[in-house]
Amino acid sequence: MADFLSMYSIQHWLESCPQGYLENTEYGHAAGEHEPDLLLKDPLLREQAIGATVQLVVGERCALAASSGLINAAPDEGSKRFLATQTLDEARHVEVFTQRLYDLGVKKGALEATIRQFANPNLVRFAEVLLEKVDKKDFVAGVVGQNIVLEGMAFSVFEMMYAGNQAVNPKFAHTLAGTIADERRHVGFGENRIGSLIQEHPEKKPEIERMQKEMSYWMLATFADSFRNNPAREEMKKLRESVSGYGAPKAEWHGADLSALEPEEMEKLLSETVLKEFKVRLGRIGIEYQTPARP
Numbered sequence: 001m002a003d004f005l006s007m008y009s010i011q012h013w014l015e016s017c018p019q020g021y022l023e024n025t026e027y028g029h030a031a032g033e034h035e036p037d038l039l040l041k042d043p044l045l046r047e048q049a050i051g052a053t054v055q056l057v058v059g060e061r062c063a064l065a066a067s068s069g070l071i072n073a074a075p076d077e078g079s080k081r082f083l084a085t086q087t088l089d090e091a092r093h094v095e096v097f098t099q100r101l102y103d104l105g106v107k108k109g110a111l112e113a114t115i116r117q118f119a120n121p122n123l124v125r126f127a128e129v130l131l132e133k134v135d136k137k138d139f140v141a142g143v144v145g146q147n148i149v150l151e152g153m154a155f156s157v158f159e160m161m162y163a164g165n166q167a168v169n170p171k172f173a174h175t176l177a178g179t180i181a182d183e184r185r186h187v188g189f190g191e192n193r194i195g196s197l198i199q200e201h202p203e204k205k206p207e208i209e210r211m212q213k214e215m216s217y218w219m220l221a222t223f224a225d226s227f228r229n230n231p232a233r234e235e236m237k238k239l240r241e242s243v244s245g246y247g248a249p250k251a252e253w254h255g256a257d258l259s260a261l262e263p264e265e266m267e268k269l270l271s272e273t274v275l276k277e278f279k280v281r282l283g284r285i286g287i288e289y290q291t292p293a294r295p
């Protein structure tokens with residue numbers, strides 16, 4: 001327990017995060033970094049970037065509501081303090097992705113309308129399943145839903161976006177790098193804290209397994225929508241080509257070159273990566289992974 005307490009303490013968080021990898025950043029990236037010109041000038045590309053960023057804001061608002069809501073449901077002081085640091089991380093994520101919407105030209109007064117317009121209904125359902133558990137102060141289900149399912153998903157999505165943006169949009173890639181480092185800490189907490197609680201409450205397993213199956217379904221439906229209706233695909237190619245004189249720079253992720261994949265192949269790679277992660281992480285805490293229906 002001593003190890004757990006120091007790994008997830010506020011002191012550790014201060015040293016590694018605000019005084020560590022976030023030092024000298026501005027909304028998650030270096031001062032003076034901008035979105036690429038082509039992204040701002042090309043209406044289709046810009047809309048696609050806004051749409052993708054709205055999903056990040058929706059996911060992070062859910063994580064903010066869940067991590068703050070779970071503080072008062074936590075059975076021990078160490079978890080409460082960790083969740084307090086996580087709450088600030090999630091609020092920061094909401095802020096940096098909201099700032100990206102402004103950087104992409106969304107007017108402050110139009111923020112909520114833009115989010116309503118672009119929010120994927122399947123992602124909204126995904127969030128509702130989790131927030132129901134949080135509202136009931138169900139700590140064990142809430143932490144599995146948040147720190148393993150939601151954040152396992154976010155972690156892989158951010159990593160994939162990072163790989164895709166590293167060469168073409170360093171500003172956005174840097175914002176993602178900081179959130180990836182945060183998510184890694186959050187996922188680690190879920191695994192470390194929840195294993196022993198599941199052992200104490202084996203009767204909770206079936207309900208948690210149902211929740212994972214349901215959240216996984218809404219997640220796959222969200223991925224399907226995002227990859228299958230992507231009108232800016234050709235434009236994205238243009239963006240890649242604009243930063244390199246010799247065709248598209250490679251974007252490696254899990255052994256694949258993202259810039260060469262068809263949308264269906266990307267969807268398959270992301271879905272399989274996330275579901276495999278779920279299986280491994282749930283197995284470690286004694287929960288049996290449930291295969292979701294295919295949307």
Ligand SMILES: [Fe+2]
Nearest residue numbers: 060063090093
């Ligand atoms: Fe987050």
Ligand SMILES: [Fe+2]
Nearest residue numbers: 063151183186
């Ligand atoms: Fe997180």
